Amino acid sequence: MSLPSIIEFQDFSFQYFSQAEPTLHHLNLKIYPGEKILIVGPSGSGKSTIGHCLNGLVPFSYKGDITGSLKIKGLETRDMNIFQLSKMVGTVLQDTDGQFVGLTVGEDIAFVLENDNVPTVEMKSRVEKLAQMVDMQDLLISSPYELSGGQKQRTSLAGVMIDDVDILLFDEPLANLDPATGKTAIEIIDDIHKNSKKTIIIIEHRLEDVLHRNVDRIIVLADGKIIADMGADDLVSSLILKETGIREPLYVTALKYAGVKVTSEMHPGYITTLGIEYSGEALKAWHKGIKPVENQNTNPSVLEIENVSFSYDGVRSILKDISFDIRKGEMISIVGSNGAGKSTLSKLLCGFEKEDQGNIRFNGENIKDKTIKERAEFIGVVMQNPNQMISKPMIYDEVALGLRLRHIPEQQIAARVDKVLEVCGLAPFKSWPISALSYGQKKRMTIAAILVLNPSILILDEPTAGQDFRHYTEIMEFLVEINKLGVTIILITHDMHLMLEYTPRAVVLAGGRKIADKAASVVLTDARLIADANLKETSLFNLAHLAGIEDGTGFVQGFIDYERGVKNR
Amino acid sequence: MNTKMRLFSYNFIDTPIHRLSGLTKLVCFLLLTFAVMYSYDIRVILSMMAFSFCIMWVSQIKFSQIKLMVIYVLIFLITNAVISYFFAPEQGVSIYGTRHEIVRLFGPYWLTWEQLFYQFTKFFKYASVIPLGIIFLLTTNPSEFASSLIGIRIHYKVAIAVALTLRYFPDIQRTYHDISLTQQARGLDLSRKARITDRFKNALLIIIPLIFSSLDRIEVISNAMDLRGFGKHKTRTWYTSRKMTRADHTAIVISALIFIATVWVSVFINHSRFYNPFI
Numbered sequence A: 001m002s003l004p005s006i007i008e009f010q011d012f013s014f015q016y017f018s019q020a021e022p023t024l025h026h027l028n029l030k031i032y033p034g035e036k037i038l039i040v041g042p043s044g045s046g047k048s049t050i051g052h053c054l055n056g057l058v059p060f061s062y063k064g065d066i067t068g069s070l071k072i073k074g075l076e077t078r079d080m081n082i083f084q085l086s087k088m089v090g091t092v093l094q095d096t097d098g099q100f101v102g103l104t105v106g107e108d109i110a111f112v113l114e115n116d117n118v119p120t121v122e123m124k125s126r127v128e129k130l131a132q133m134v135d136m137q138d139l140l141i142s143s144p145y146e147l148s149g150g151q152k153q154r155t156s157l158a159g160v161m162i163d164d165v166d167i168l169l170f171d172e173p174l175a176n177l178d179p180a181t182g183k184t185a186i187e188i189i190d191d192i193h194k195n196s197k198k199t200i201i202i203i204e205h206r207l208e209d210v211l212h213r214n215v216d217r218i219i220v221l222a223d224g225k226i227i228a229d230m231g232a233d234d235l236v237s238s239l240i241l242k243e244t245g246i247r248e249p250l251y252v253t254a255l256k257y258a259g260v261k262v263t264s265e266m267h268p269g270y271i272t273t274l275g276i277e278y279s280g281e282a283l284k285a286w287h288k289g290i291k292p293v294e295n296q297n298t299n300p301s302v303l304e305i306e307n308v309s310f311s312y313d314g315v316r317s318i319l320k321d322i323s324f325d326i327r328k329g330e331m332i333s334i335v336g337s338n339g340a341g342k343s344t345l346s347k348l349l350c351g352f353e354k355e356d357q358g359n360i361r362f363n364g365e366n367i368k369d370k371t372i373k374e375r376a377e378f379i380g381v382v383m384q385n386p387n388q389m390i391s392k393p394m395i396y397d398e399v400a401l402g403l404r405l406r407h408i409p410e411q412q413i414a415a416r417v418d419k420v421l422e423v424c425g426l427a428p429f430k431s432w433p434i435s436a437l438s439y440g441q442k443k444r445m446t447i448a449a450i451l452v453l454n455p456s457i458l459i460l461d462e463p464t465a466g467q468d469f470r471h472y473t474e475i476m477e478f479l480v481e482i483n484k485l486g487v488t489i490i491l492i493t494h495d496m497h498l499m500l501e502y503t504p505r506a507v508v509l510a511g512g513r514k515i516a517d518k519a520a521s522v523v524l525t526d527a528r529l530i531a532d533a534n535l536k537e538t539s540l541f542n543l544a545h546l547a548g549i550e551d552g553t554g555f556v557q558g559f560i561d562y563e564r565g566v567k568n569r
Numbered sequence B: 001m002n003t004k005m006r007l008f009s010y011n012f013i014d015t016p017i018h019r020l021s022g023l024t025k026l027v028c029f030l031l032l033t034f035a036v037m038y039s040y041d042i043r044v045i046l047s048m049m050a051f052s053f054c055i056m057w058v059s060q061i062k063f064s065q066i067k068l069m070v071i072y073v074l075i076f077l078i079t080n081a082v083i084s085y086f087f088a089p090e091q092g093v094s095i096y097g098t099r100h101e102i103v104r105l106f107g108p109y110w111l112t113w114e115q116l117f118y119q120f121t122k123f124f125k126y127a128s129v130i131p132l133g134i135i136f137l138l139t140t141n142p143s144e145f146a147s148s149l150i151g152i153r154i155h156y157k158v159a160i161a162v163a164l165t166l167r168y169f170p171d172i173q174r175t176y177h178d179i180s181l182t183q184q185a186r187g188l189d190l191s192r193k194a195r196i197t198d199r200f201k202n203a204l205l206i207i208i209p210l211i212f213s214s215l216d217r218i219e220v221i222s223n224a225m226d227l228r229g230f231g232k233h234k235t236r237t238w239y240t241s242r243k244m245t246r247a248d249h250t251a252i253v254i255s256a257l258i259f260i261a262t263v264w265v266s267v268f269i270n271h272s273r274f275y276n277p278f279i
Helices: A047-055 A082-086 A105-115 A120-133 A149-161 A179-196 A232-236 A240-244 A250-257 A280-289 A342-350 A395-404 A410-423 A439-451 A469-484 A496-502 A527-532 A539-546 A552-568 B022-038 B042-058 B063-087 B091-096 B113-139 B142-151 B156-185 B196-227 B246-270
Strands: A007-016 A024-031 A036-040 A064-072 A089-092 A167-171 A199-203 A217-222 A225-230 A301-311 A317-327 A331-335 A357-362 A379-382 A457-461 A488-492 A505-510 A513-519 B101-106 B109-112
Touching (some): A007 A047, A024 A047, A024 A225, A047 A064, A047 A082, A047 A089, A047 A167, A047 A199, A082 A089, A082 B196, A105 A120, A105 A149, A120 A149, A149 A179, A167 A179, A217 A232, A217 A240, A225 A232, A225 A240, A232 A240, A250 A280, A280 A539, A280 A552, A301 A342, A317 A342, A317 A488, A331 A469, A331 A496, A342 A379, A342 A488, A342 B156, A379 A439, A379 B156, A395 A410, A395 A439, A410 A439, A439 A469, A469 A488, A469 A496, A496 A552, A505 A527, A513 A527, A539 A552, B022 B042, B022 B113, B022 B142, B022 B246, B042 B113, B042 B246, B063 B113, B109 B113, B156 B196
Parallel strands (some): A036 A199, A167 A199, A331 A488, A331 A505, A457 A488
Antiparallel strands (some): A007 A024, A007 A064, A301 A317, A505 A513, B101 B109
16 A cells, blocks of 8 residues: 555554553554554453554553654654544544533534534534434434433444544444444444545454454454454454454354364455355254253242332333243343343342332242342342442452341351352452452452352343453353352343353343243344344354254254353363 | 432423523522522512512422422521521620510520511521522523533633533432442441441441442543543533523513612611611
8 A cells, every 4th residue: 555654653662650561562553544443452452552542542641651653644643632633533432421421412412512612503503413424313402311322322423523533443332332232333333434434443352243344454462562463354264363362253163163174265254255165064064963962950940030010110111020930050141232121120139129010039938028138148239340349448358248247257257258269269369459459350359249148149230241252251151160059140231142152041121021031042043032132143143044054043052052062171 | 210310400391481591590590699698678588589489480390399409498497597596596686776575485595576587587588599599400401500600700610510510410329329239238237227337337338339430430531521622722612502682681680680679778778788677
């Protein structure tokens, strides 16, 4: 390419003042106008820092040492301030809710113009135009509380594009969205790219989801270094993903299980371009060879939910006539879009809210009159954000808190805490301060703090939200271990991988009703359920079709069984 | 979240009061409040009160919306009246310069007409400010309120702080609620059964996680604002600000006249801030 680059890193390194080691090492990278670039990497690889360097948060908000050069549109960034940079690089942050600074959609879109002293009249017409572009024109006076995650993201996008920036930077755009909304987000980004010729940079670790649409190049980052800069086909067929701990697309995993050598000639980067000619037979043979695993849980029910209905205000019902049983020792997921009633259901189970109608029985006993504290003896709940649960500076004290509040003698406490820390792999950190833990360890500690009360049921709200593949696997395998100890686990999630790989059974809620209670492989291959619950069809299902395997659901189930076999080996 | 939270918040209804700009309402609110606070003339105060009730009726505020607030205010005012009597039972006498005793209560405490009149005036003086405040709060769009602060020469960074508080307050409230419930599940007792010292310690168990999770959020928000050019210039425009209309000018003129009238009554008729019926 002979065009001048729009972004150019030259031997660029960066070290936060607060860190002992540089986060980015000697980067060399050119990005050309109109390109669409995906930056992937595990947590701690420095991918967010690259984003901060591009939009000026480094060094404006996060101070540190810069060496080498980073030029945007030919200008050295260290000579510019964040405001000049924000005229060239527009950023859509990961937390679309936190990013929503206006009281209404209109105000939020106008925020940049307000700061630029644009007269109100002109501002109104420009906001109108941008709102139309992202299809939010009818919601201009809505507050963020009335919007879905996807709508908030569209608002942020409009708020950034209103400045007519040349470069759009998306920092983990999929993190807070359900699968269907995430898919739409990728489509919107792609449409903007096609229509506006802007340079697009997406920072994400969910490779397969971004590759729903075309990207020009993928930059792989590990330990602050660029270790690959290539197209999707080359990357997916290489060993780089495995080495860096980024999840490869599921259909690629399936091909590999079937013994197919994945090469870039097969165009495996996107399921839509995948050439299946030579591998169809191998897939069929592999599929036939998998022995179905019988894991019917035949234990008695530990929790029976019977015709439960609930409404906060007595007008709009949140849950309508929900009934299902959970068997002892099960690991089950409750899925559905935002607002489907998933969290409300978990609140009812814990006694945070009282059902209007229906019964909830624990081991056959109706728990209607049990208080929050009494229920906590058998149902424990772990919140999504560990920071919302941590109230002590030391790990030991935090885990012991629940027992101390129950006035259990200190000697017994010590024994129970030691045991639970052992189970959770936190024993070596027993006397550490919590601030020294990584996010994943903190998560495990909050689980430990609940487990110490010996609940027989554990409810976890999005346990793997925002985690990269390695941490995701770590947390989930840990939960499998706990499950094996006999604890029933209920996962509230919209992570489809999690459903598929870890929970044999999924209860699907939509609009407050239970619309399915089936195997995850059935749910993720049923077009109607997928649409109603804002999920996305798994690529394994598409692969089965491409290979001419009629029983797509069976193929997906086969994959799960096979994978469990591989893991248990 | 639920209906309770919407009780005391801005709802748009199309009335002449709602249509006034935020700045107008703020200026009028300040003028009328000063007027009432300046005067100790019961005639002025009662007419102001009647005036505020009229405005309240025009802006279609329902009693059910403000019931809770009214109860709290009444409790406060009554407590205030009782306590101020016990601290200064002769305040009325020293203000009005005469002494008409009604009855001796106990010890040095006499009930006098002067004291009764003074406290009656004070009670209504405070009570008449409340409807004004309620009208202002319930009829002003929160972001318009923030932008109106600029109109009275308050720096826009302060104004935006007000707007952000309004924006994120429900979030914090919700987080607080969630944390409180999860901590209760761990065994936290927030009920009255716990001892005072325990309750204080227990409250910390909710507030600490609340602070730490809010700090994360503040970082996100301030980054989002920096990235969108907040603080670049010395001034800032507002999406919600409205052009002043004739209605706005009229409202301000009326309020100003009322303010001048009360001052005039004090200076030229009463020759004092107090109206004295005892001489």
